[in-house]
Amino acid sequence: xxxxxxxxxxxxxxVVLVVVGPSAAWALWTASGATSSRTTVGTLVxxxxxxxxxxxxxxxxxPTTRPVTLTNAGTLAGTTxxxxxxxxxxxxxxxxAVDVVAWPVSSAAACTDAAVVGAGSVSGTWAALPSMSSSxxxxxxxVWCTRSTPxxxxxxxxxxxxxxxxxxxxxxWRSAPARGTFTLTTAAAxxxxxxxxxxxxxxxxxxxxxxxxxxxxxxxxxxxxxxxAVAQGYSGFxxxxxxxxxxxxxxxxxxxxxxVLDSARQPTDxxxxxxxxxLFQRDDGPRIRCGS
Amino acid sequence: xxxxxxxxxxxAAALAGTGGTYALLTDSAGTAGATVRSGTATLTVSQxxxxxxxxxxxxxxxVGSFAVRNTGTVPLAIRVATTxxxxxxxxxxxxxxxxxxxxxxxxxxSSRACRAGLRGTSGxxxxxxxxxxxxxxxxxxxxTACVEVALAGDAPQSVTGAVTDxxxxxxxxxxxx
Numbered sequence: 001x002x003x004x005x006x007x008x009x010x011x012x013x014x015v016v017l018v019v020v021g022p023s024a025a026w027a028l029w030t031a032s033g034a035t036s037s038r039t040t041v042g043t044l045v046x047x048x049x050x051x052x053x054x055x056x057x058x059x060x061x062x063p064t065t066r067p068v069t070l071t072n073a074g075t076l077a078g079t080t081x082x083x084x085x086x087x088x089x090x091x092x093x094x095x096x097a098v099d100v101v102a103w104p105v106s107s108a109a110a111c112t113d114a115a116v117v118g119a120g121s122v123s124g125t126w127a128a129l130p131s132m133s134s135s136x137x138x139x140x141x142x143v144w145c146t147r148s149t150p151x152x153x154x155x156x157x158x159x160x161x162x163x164x165x166x167x168x169x170x171x172x173w174r175s176a177p178a179r180g181t182f183t184l185t186t187a188a189a190x191x192x193x194x195x196x197x198x199x200x201x202x203x204x205x206x207x208x209x210x211x212x213x214x215x216x217x218x219x220x221x222x223x224x225x226x227x228x229a230v231a232q233g234y235s236g237f238x239x240x241x242x243x244x245x246x247x248x249x250x251x252x253x254x255x256x257x258x259x260v261l262d263s264a265r266q267p268t269d270x271x272x273x274x275x276x277x278x279l280f281q282r283d284d285g286p287r288i289r290c291g292s
Numbered sequence: 293x294x295x296x297x298x299x300x301x302x303x304a305a306a307l308a309g310t311g312g313t314y315a316l317l318t319d320s321a322g323t324a325g326a327t328v329r330s331g332t333a334t335l336t337v338s339q340x341x342x343x344x345x346x347x348x349x350x351x352x353x354x355v356g357s358f359a360v361r362n363t364g365t366v367p368l369a370i371r372v373a374t375t376x377x378x379x380x381x382x383x384x385x386x387x388x389x390x391x392x393x394x395x396x397x398x399x400x401x402s403s404r405a406c407r408a409g410l411r412g413t414s415g416x417x418x419x420x421x422x423x424x425x426x427x428x429x430x431x432x433x434x435x436t437a438c439v440e441v442a443l444a445g446d447a448p449q450s451v452t453g454a455v456t457d458x459x460x461x462x463x464x465x466x467x468x469x
Contacts, residue, residue, distance in 0.1 A: 029366060029466040033337030034375065034459050035358045039393060039417075039441050041382075041454045042347035076349040138347070171350035173449045 042076035044175035048166045051180030058150035065147045067111035072136035078168035082132045087161035096127035097154035102146045111145035156189035193275030195290035202241040207258045207273035209233035217261035223248045242286035253292040334364040335464045351445035357406040362429040368464030373421035375461040382454035389454045390418030392447035396440045406438035
């Protein structure tokens with residue numbers, strides 16, 4: 001180390017010591033405390049009930065009105081969304097031949113045959129029905145009233161298993177689907193009723209009896225009212241005069257349905273034949289003829 | 293000549309006679325007894341309330357607040373950080389659950405002023421840290437922090453049902469004198 005270098009080092013050290021030396025050294029105190037809490041992420045759970053009672057066994061165009069309950073069983077509020085589909089192996093054409101109207105109701109008890117279609121209704125068929133959408137809070141339900149009306153041209157002897165699928169959504173989340181199923185069925189095509197006219201004074205209607213015991217009782221009905229006399233399979237016919245139809249109709253074409261009667265001579269759901277008769281008026285009084 | 297010698301001797305004797313012996317005067321008195329105490333750095337943290345009351349969904353949040361009180365004698369610069377977290381009941385990993393939750397911490401005047409949407413320091417719940425100097429609390433004073441925990445709007449559905457227990461640690465560091 002040269003003398004010059006030693007001088008420089010000495011000067012630098014001196015400056016450093018002069019500058020740094022007077023500063024104080026201290027340690028800062030610290031203290032701490034803690035607090036704890038919890039967050040919970042909610043869930044979306046969909047549930048559906050009531051579909052068991054929605055099955056429709058149609059033998060005509062009589063509406064069937066049933067409630068279905070859509071449930072948000074999760075802990076997050078959500079919006080319901082429904083879709084309908086037909087189970088494979090069943091007749092989609094039947095589902096498409098049953099008209100449906102559905103509307104939200106306050107409770108299942110408000111869903112009766114006499115209930116008037118309310119606000120927010122959706123309509124379609126059981127093959128294509130718009131979503132039954134309701135906004136639901138956590139752990140709450142919405143009841144929708146459904147009214148199913150088979151069309152006259154619904155395929156006979158058919159079965160459609162309809163699947164009603166429900167999901168609830170919130171934001172981008174969607175619940176696992178909940179499914180309810182019910183069945184639409186139509187009876188076999190009703191055989192045409194035999195009919196002969198006796199100078200328009202009365203008609204004689206006949207029906208097939210071979211598939212049932214001969215002592216089976218039958219009755220002919222117009223608009224749900226029995227007309228003519230009851231008959232057993234031994235004869236397989238009855239006669240209908242205009243006067244016998246008058247309580248329910250006095251003119252025009254009327255549908256006659258022949259049903260099996262029970263032991264009390266009351267009609268059952270079994271229809272064995274169907275056809276039409278026409279009531280009309282002549283100068284000498286009311287008349288009836290076969291067909292329309 | 294003889295007279296001169298006598299004079300010198302006389303002056304010398306006179307000068308020598310002026311030297312003396314000195315004694316310095318001193319005195320002392322005691323003071324009353326005194327105590328020197330050092331300062332203290334202590335704080336208390338109240339329970340974080342409210343955040344567990346609301347169930348989180350995508351894009352929603354829950355808020356709560358806690359208070360920090362400086363119970364020491366020196367000002368404290370406050371830092372808040374997540375120091376523990378535990379995830380349960382989830383259909384995915386803890387990392388996914390923690391990453392989907394974001395904390396925002398903002399000083400407020402009182403717990404009643406705590407609401408969603410306040411601007412503050414934000415970070416993922418699992419790694420949240422305000423850094424030092426979030427605020428300074430003077431000795432004897434309190435400050436309230438509003439905590440909002442939000443679930444991301446695009447959070448994966450696999451986090452549904454997840455429960456997250458977490459601990460926020462408040463550290464106060466003495467403000468340098």
